[in-house]
Every structure is written in C-alpha cells, then in structure tokens.
Amino acid sequence: MTATAYIYDALRTPRSKGKVGGTLNEVKPVALAAGLLNHLQSRHDLDTARVDDVILGCVAPVGEQGSCIAKAAVQFAGWDWSVAGVQLDRFCASGLEAVNMAAAKVVAGWEDLIVAGGVESMSRVPMGSNGGPMFSDPEFVLQEMSVPQGIGADLIATLDSYTREDVDAYAVESQHRATRARDSGWFDRSVCPVEDENGMLILERDDFIKPNTDMAVLGSLQASFEQIGAMGFDAMALSRYPQVSKIHHVHTPGNSSGIVDGASAVLVGSEEVGRDLGLEPRGRVVATAVLATDPVIMLTGPAPAARKCLTRAGLDRNDIDLWEINEAFASVPLRYMRELDIDHEITNVNGGAIAMGHPLGATGGCLVSTVLDELERRALNRAMISLCVGGGMGISTLIERC
Numbered sequence: 001m002t003a004t005a006y007i008y009d010a011l012r013t014p015r016s017k018g019k020v021g022g023t024l025n026e027v028k029p030v031a032l033a034a035g036l037l038n039h040l041q042s043r044h045d046l047d048t049a050r051v052d053d054v055i056l057g058c059v060a061p062v063g064e065q066g067s068c069i070a071k072a073a074v075q076f077a078g079w080d081w082s083v084a085g086v087q088l089d090r091f092c093a094s095g096l097e098a099v100n101m102a103a104a105k106v107v108a109g110w111e112d113l114i115v116a117g118g119v120e121s122m123s124r125v126p127m128g129s130n131g132g133p134m135f136s137d138p139e140f141v142l143q144e145m146s147v148p149q150g151i152g153a154d155l156i157a158t159l160d161s162y163t164r165e166d167v168d169a170y171a172v173e174s175q176h177r178a179t180r181a182r183d184s185g186w187f188d189r190s191v192c193p194v195e196d197e198n199g200m201l202i203l204e205r206d207d208f209i210k211p212n213t214d215m216a217v218l219g220s221l222q223a224s225f226e227q228i229g230a231m232g233f234d235a236m237a238l239s240r241y242p243q244v245s246k247i248h249h250v251h252t253p254g255n256s257s258g259i260v261d262g263a264s265a266v267l268v269g270s271e272e273v274g275r276d277l278g279l280e281p282r283g284r285v286v287a288t289a290v291l292a293t294d295p296v297i298m299l300t301g302p303a304p305a306a307r308k309c310l311t312r313a314g315l316d317r318n319d320i321d322l323w324e325i326n327e328a329f330a331s332v333p334l335r336y337m338r339e340l341d342i343d344h345e346i347t348n349v350n351g352g353a354i355a356m357g358h359p360l361g362a363t364g365g366c367l368v369s370t371v372l373d374e375l376e377r378r379a380l381n382r383a384m385i386s387l388c389v390g391g392g393m394g395i396s397t398l399i400e401r402c
Contacts, residue, residue, distance in 0.1 A: 005103035006274055006281035006398065008267040009043065010369035011036055011192050014206045015262040015357045018122030023113035023203045026262040027194060029058075029065045029121035033073035036265040039192040040115065041079070044267075049080040052111035055102055057094025057118030058087050060129045069119060078186040083334045089361070092326060093290070094118050094266055096364025096397055103285035106354060112273040117264035117365030126258065127360070134391060145240055145296045147233040149390065150225035150256070152298040153329035155170035155237050156251045160335055164250040167330035168218040171354045173344075174327060175213040178351025183204055184375060186350060187219040190369035208357045221252035227300040244398025255330040264365025276366035283372050285381070286398040287313035293392045297331050300393020302386035303339035309384065317342060320398070321380035324361055324371045336386065341391035351376060363387070370400065374386050375401040 015031060016023040024032065033056060056070035066399055071085030090097040095118035102116035116344055133140040140146060157167060181187055182205060193204045224232075226249035234247050267279075271310035274281055289309035293301045310316055317340055325336045325348060337347055350370060353363065364387060386396040 002110055003270055005106040005268055005285040006271060006402070007283040007285065007368065007372065008279045008281055009040060010262040010266045010275060010372050011039055012362070012366045013175050013371050014191055014203045015209065015260040015359060016207050017202055018259040018261050018357065018359065020123060021102045022123045022261060023207055024121070025123040027202060029069060029124065031121050032121060032261065033119040034077035035070065035194055035228070036192060036263050037073060037077040037079060037380045038152055040265055040267060043313070047277065047292060049082055050273065050277060051083045051113050052151055053065055053077070053127040054083060054085040054115045055098040055362065056085070056087055057089065057098045059089055059094055059120060059360035060125045060127065061087050061089060062072060062130045062373050063125050063164050065119070065121065065125045073119070080177055084163050084289050089152050090395070092328065093364055093389040093395040094356070094361040094362055095366065095386045096358050096385060096387060096395055097399045099266050099268065099365060100288040100370055100397055101247040105166065105287065106268055106270050108335055113269035116266050116268055118361035120359040120361040121261045121360060122259050123261050124341060141297050145236045146217065146229060147237050147296060149227065149298055150251055150297065151233045151247065153251050154229070154247050154296050154329050155226055155241065156335055157239070157250045157331040158244055160215070160331065160338065162250065162331050162334055166334065167255045168215055170216060170330040170334060171218055172213055174351040174354040175348065176347065178209045178355035179211040182209060186373065189373050206356050208258050211290040213254070218252065221254045222248035224252050224256065225249050237296055240294070249366050250379050251329050251331070255354060257328050257353035258357035262357070262359030262361050262362045262366065264362040264369065266365050266368050270277050279363035281402045283378070283399045283401050284402050288397045289314040290393065290395045293394060295392035298326060298390065298392050300335065300391055302332065302388050302396065303335050305394035305396040306340060306386050313398050318360065320382050320384045321346065322349060322374060322383040324367050324383060324385045326358065326367065327354040328358065330354065332388050372399065372401070
C-alpha cells in the first residue's frame, strides 16, 4: 500500500519590497526563515526532535544566504540538534521543488516529518549574485541563445498576440484580487508576522500590493526589455523563432512579478507521525511533475507540467477546482489558461506575484499556503500549482484538501 504525504500546515511571511528601504530589509534571511520555524513550532507545540529534515529553496545561496541556509535556520530557531537541513535551487521552482521532494521522501517511507519551503532576501542578496553559466557565461549564452527571461515573456506575448492592453489588464486584476484577499483576511491563517529579536513587530501583512493600480498608471510605464532586446537578445531569440519578424515588448515593472523578500514553510509528513503528534492534516500531495521545454523562450513549461501531473494522478482538467500559476510575467498565466482551456475565474483567484511579489526561492511554498487556504475557505477539493522555471523548465503539484 502506497503511503500518503500529508500537508499538516503551510505558513509564509508577509512579502515586502526587495530593495534597500523595504520593510524586511532589516531582517537577515536566516532570521526570516527561523522566524517561520518558530511560528510552526509554537502553533503545534511541535516536538522538533521528530522533524527529520528542513528543505529550503534559495535561488541566490551566497553571502547571508550561503553555507546551507536551511541548517543555519534550524539552529538559529533553537530546534533540536538532531534536525538536518538542506538548501536546493531549481530557480523559481525551488520552494515547490522542496515541497515535492519532502512529499516523495514521505511517500517512500524514508522520512516521517519534513519542513519544506524556501527563503529569499532579495533586498540583502540581490538577484543574480550567485552568477552561473546560464546568464553570466558569454560562451554559454551565445552557444545556447540564453536570453533574459523578459525577452522570452515578450516573445510569448508576440506569438500569442497579447497586446500591451491585454497584459496590463491582467496585472490590474491581479492587484485588485490580491487587495481584496488581503483586506478580507483571507491570507491571515497562513501569514505569520515578522518580529525583531525583542519581539517588536516589523511587518504583519503584505505591503507590496498596490491597491490603486489602474490602466492609466500601468500605461505610463516604459517597456522593461526593449533596450536590452535591441542590444542583440531579440535577434538571438528570433533565430529560434524565424516566423516572428519582430518582438513586441509589452512587459513593464507593472505587469511583471515584483522583487520582494519572503519565506515559506510547509509541514509535510506521514499519517503515522501526524497521529503520534496530534496533528490534523489539512491536505495531501496527490501528484507532482517536472519537465523542460525550449530554453530560449524559457517560460512555456507550466502547462505541459500541469498536463503531466494530471496524467500521473489519473485526472483531467475538469477535476481541478482551483489553478495557481506563478505570475512571473503577465503573458505566462495568459498562455497557461489558453493552453489548458481554463477560466480566469478559477485561476489565481487571490492575485499573484504581479501584485504580491516573487521571493524566488520561497514562492512555491507560498503558493501551497495560498491554495490550501482558499480550498478550505470555499470548501473545494483539488488545486493545481504551477511555475515557469529558468532553462525552460516547468513544475506542477496537485494537492487535495483533507
């Protein structure tokens, strides 16, 4: 009989601007992650010696986020010395990959209780700080036609005929949905306040959301990737897509994911450990999938990953009640909905990263808490979570409410 990976809880920090001056800039990433571990422990009176491992995604594991930030967070939180920790990097999918890895270990019977999620302090460790061949090695970039993700997003918009008005309208709706959800308290179960070492409150709720966003505000913003596209990256992308005569640059800071700080923590375990510790399961991981698509356009993996996940689960799209796709750029969820033939009314129902921001290594874990809370609020059963990933990868996780 196959074991089940249960989700016993899913927490996250509020998200805030990932620049100097952002509310969470004063908080070290190890403290950001450790604070969530402390909330998890106190919420469940958790015997931390029963936790086998802490798996945290982190996309820039250098400087203050280096040297295995997961194990550092375990120690900084004062958890039992027996608890291990590991950091992983699958770009934007790191937080969800951590959850998937935890679920796989529990299903295999190798471990009983794991905390999975991620942390990214983008204000203290800027994006790209870790270098690497995919975006920094000129030989690799030229050989592989490795263009910036924004060029790929604009290429998707061009291929699918999404206009500037289309992507801006999507972004406005993301802001309105996120504002409604935050102000209605729909995030409150999962969002844990960030405090300083003296217990003074630093941030209680997401403060990156911009409630007054409208089409006029977004229409005043300049395209983010037109200039670098003209420096040769457009030509590189078009060499793979000769059917396109010109890339139309429609993405701006207003219809792309925000750079923010944040952390997430999902408690995943077996039925037996939950019974032993008196934990009530909130959900279970039904199936997961990861794959790769064309690395030049880069952002087209989510829908194929979702279809692969459905096949693994023996389900089809009509069996899914809610869909959650990371809003890296507005063209990504627009294509996701088009490819899967799903309605926006059941997709990103509480907004997404365009409104709330995308703390790279943590986002996947954040999405687990978002959809689990909403499944419970609406008394629905299943949700699919998907993210686009660097290198053309896509990832999906199907969860079911208990």
